[in-house]
Amino acid sequence: MDVVLILLALLLIFVIVLLAKTVRIVPQARAGIVERFGKYRISLSAGLNVVVPFIDKVRYTIDLREQVVSFPPQPVITQDNLVVSIDTVIYFQVTDPVAATYEIANYIQAVEQLTMTTLRNIVGGMDLEGTLTSRDEINNRLRGVLDEATGKWGLRVSRVELKAIDPPLSI
Template sequence: MVDVGAFIGQIFIVILLIVIAIFVIVVIFRSIRIIPQAYAGVVERLGRYQRTLQPGLNLLVPFIDRLRPLVDMREQVVSFPPQPVITEDNLVVSIDTVVYFQVTDARAATYEIANYLSAVEQLTTTTLRNVVGGLNLEEALTSRDNINGQLRVVLDEATGKWGLRVSRVELKAIDPPHSIQDSMEKQMRAERDRRAAILTAEGSKQSQILEAEGRRQAEILKAEGDKQAAVLRAQGEAEAIEMVFNAIHNGDPDEKLLAYQYLQTLPKISESPSSKLWIIPSELTEALKGIGDAFGGRAGASGPRPTTPRPTSTSSPTAAAAVAAAQEAAKAADSIASEAMATTPNGGAATPPAE
């Protein structure tokens, strides 16, 4: 027969061993703590702060030491919801803030403040209202750096005893009321229109100045060109006159040749369509008389001399009659000159009439 007492004793021993093994495992588990990097652990011994655990493997006294929740030692970024703030000119604006802070002392962050995130939020709100309350809307919109600096200084001083360090405070958005936004947009639009009108006027002014300067330079250059052309033209005419004058004096023309040229020029005077009245000068009869006297003897040797009609002296004959008389005289002079040249021994060397 099986001994019941021995069997019960064996079962008891097995259960005891199992309990002891479980106890040992629990003790080992509660004694060993592994702290990850960038975290810190606060250890309390019998309810009192004992030490701060650093990252890595740490040993605790089981059932005596207690590890509080780990504290994140990295820099944290917290964005707070929009807060209504009243400016100096009694306008309500909504401001979003972003705070960058870091826990530098895990013990102070655990025991000096119950909830440091909520404390930082409330402190940021009150400080923001104090700072922005002393500024008008335009200053608040254009002085973000100044506001950020004041907030950071106040928060850093207040949170130093909590084991926190505030590195930066940024205003994410400043939203004025919709009516103010519409007014600001109209003002900005008017300012842009004013600047555009000023720029357009300045451009038009510069354009007109440049155009006037260009016209002035063109007129100056044109006047210089006309001056040079007039000078060159006058020099050319002077040289031509001088050449003609020298040629006339070198050729030594006599009165007969001059009278002949005078008769050749008279018909050209009447070619102008504006000639309504032509006065026959008294020199015409003298020229005809000189030619007749010069070549009369030579023409009688070759044949009968054509009778040259002597125009009657009138005070104002018609232009047609004058032209006809001049043409008749010119023809008579041409015939007399031809006959004279034919009878002259060196007729080929006679000086040709000037055109």
């Protein structure tokens, strides 16, 4: 009789663990990336999801809300060889969680690097006066380039804002 109770208790524990491993709850505005034996299988949407226990693993949970990333002030050289300090804020959203997971290792760092190089290219073709007076033009050009470049990473850049453009102290 004791053996039967022990076996029933073990069976009950196994069933509870199996159910806990089978059901996955993904929070609102997030997506789960499921891998089976290390290979992408499916994306989980928000809510209650069922996976194959011990075989499928929810490896990544991606935030689908719009994210705001503020970059520290960057020194940028204008066309007339003056150094301005530009403070930038990027607003972007993950539109394809699979691409954001597997196409780029760290999309926030990649967006930061791409923003800085693109900003240097745009401002490098303008003089100081043009840089200080053409904030909207710089924002629009930067957003266009970033949105196109980050599309393959599953991202959509919705806004780019230049918080501050500080001219050199000598001027």
